[in-house]
Amino acid sequence: MNIEVNLENMQFLECFSSPTRVRIIELLGSGPMNIKSLSEALAIKSPIVTRHIQRLQEAGIIRSETIAGKRGLQKLCYLQLSQATLHFKGVPAIDTRKKYAFSIPIGHYSAYEIKPTCGLASETSMIGMCDDPRYFADPEHVAAKALWFGSGYVEYRIPNYMIANEQPDSLELSMEICSETPCAVNHYPSDIMFTINDAPIGVWTYPGDFGGVRGVYTPEWWYKNIHYGLMKTIRVNQEGSFIDGVRVSDTTINDLQLTYGKEILFRISCSATAKNCGGVTLFGSGFGNYNQDIDVVLRCRP
Template sequence: MKGKVLKIKNNKSIIKVMKALASESRMKILETLNNKEMNLNKISEQLDMPASSVTVNVKKLEEAGLIETNYQPGDRGSQKLCRRTYDSLLLEFPGANMNFDMNLVEMSMPIGNYKDFAVQPTCGLASEEGYIGILDDEQSFLEPEHIYAQLLWFKQGHIKYRFPNNLPANTYVNELELSMEICSEAPHYNEDWPSDVTVWINDVEIGTWTSPGDFGEQRGKLNPEWWNNDQTQHGLLKMWTVNDDGAYIDGKQISKKTLSDLNISDSNFIDVKIGIKEEARNIGGINLFGHKFGNYEQDIILRFKYNHRE
């Protein structure tokens, strides 16, 4: 099973997703968005489908979490861009006890459980209940309550997480995946606010993604009631992948760094650093979302796909 996998075991979520998939038009839209981002007009042209139908079907897919959308400036005002969020679907029916041998190790890291940081304002943290510490004071990242953060942000610097190396004995990695909901950091929010976000694994730079903006026009689906509407609302779900051929972001190669460069088997942990390089062209900050903020019910996910040694 390759690419991003949507795992569902909640009854309501299963019904919502299956209803969204029960349409030939929506299935064609998902196929069209394979490894690419397109606006509504382009989808309409490619599928020879009325624009009104595309709009309705995209909304249903978005509500089911099968695609994500964001607005970017275009030649004639803003345009709505669509991206498929998952490549595979795994359903666990009520009462089932699934135990697939998928040669997959998956670890979830709460965004507040960082091991190191070096950040500059604007910066801050928020839990499900309220702000943590003082806004725009980097000392707040030292507060004991930082482990409960569900949203954190900073204008410059980095944050680092340490994952356990849970690779089974007598195996080797053939692919590493890292996914998170993330966007730029602007005062309040700004949908047109590019930021060059870089990821390092075991201190090896694997690639940079330019976030198009800090999204706040539509309220995040998971945000708590106390969070104000004039602030950042959600990010984009991004995936960095490294295998023997190179490093990728959402399937697009961005560097020639391979698994052998990461020295995964040499340590009992894996360090993941997320930040803005000092020499970055777009120093637009970072918002990082936990499973109770934004649009995606997940923290930072690290996956190993592995094979057994002979």
């Protein structure tokens, strides 16, 4: 992120005038935390922490999501930025990288291997029958806006529009995702693995189920208890792999072996032998709290 030092960006710059806000950024650099945990680590009251969080959110430095906790809903805070560059001469650095951006509908997976419970749904109805993996091969699966499975994987073929002389610099994917559970419970963790071109990116442990609240975009006909998930952003660059700005592995963009004329394989999985085998649910446009599918941005250098 490039920031020009001027009065227009005071909202961002003022965030660093407070030792408390800098300490919050430092704490979130190690991983997401809720307001209570931040309050205890900072030794200040929760309402004060909340005000600092609001300032950092408004500046785009962190983001927060309301999730189900052991005693009701809680706000979980994440570090949104991994780096920022200040420009004092009034001329921000020009990003010369070429950008390829597109969206992959969640029903457009190219391979799968799953175990029940499982299912597919379009914006208007179920696709086939619940808990029958055979329907993942139904031609109608391309219309799916929500899909779920107990264990296994789904894999997507991502187009690669790089030209021959370009070098990949970063790959970013974002999606709404949660665990899979046939009943609404407040604690249903799942170890979800992300892989690109067979290179392991990292494991994210989904904290719990959000069955008690209907997603903003979830259609009225939807009768199951899973209503929405969390937005996760995966970024792989020259430094390593990150989920929501938190480093999860040493896998770099070079390890993905992105080359001209070769598509990109993106796999989302949950192993039956994982410590938390809670499965996977993916929400596309028309479901959940975010009206999007799997958004992809590939940046290349000439």
